[in-house]
Amino acid sequence: MYDFSFDPADKPTLYADLASAARGLIAGEPDPVANMANLAALLAIALPDCNWTGFYRIVDGGLVLGPFIGKPACIRIALGEGVCGAAAASRQTQLVRDVHAFPGHIACDAASASELVVPVIRHGQVIAVIDLDSPTVGRFDEADALGIEALAAVIADAI
């Protein structure tokens, strides 16, 4: 049994603890689906005020839904489309304060109001994105972006 506890008050500590918990979860496990499933669940318990935490993977040049916690979501997203496609195409983190102000945002869950999407890069290639949605406008800040980017580096070889 895993027993994680996170303190959301101090983001640098939260993300250090999250990276450490992620390392523990993926250690010695080569199955990418199992690892993404556990990581999506870990994100859901570690990060307050999120209604969707999970992965889209690059498959045949587009994004395909991966393991997540949240409501059922759109399965395929073209590169450059929506927040996830923008992150994958640009290889840049997308920190979106208000999704309704993001041109082309794809509304999978009407409750989502802000979003953070971080590309996962392995051997120089984007292989997936980590997608976090919140029902609160402005939920994510630069500290969240840095923390999830660090997580993406930790898990890149395990998904």
Ligand code: SME
């Ligand atoms: N909002 C995303 C789509 C995925 S859902 O948030 C789970 C986007 O615009 O790419």
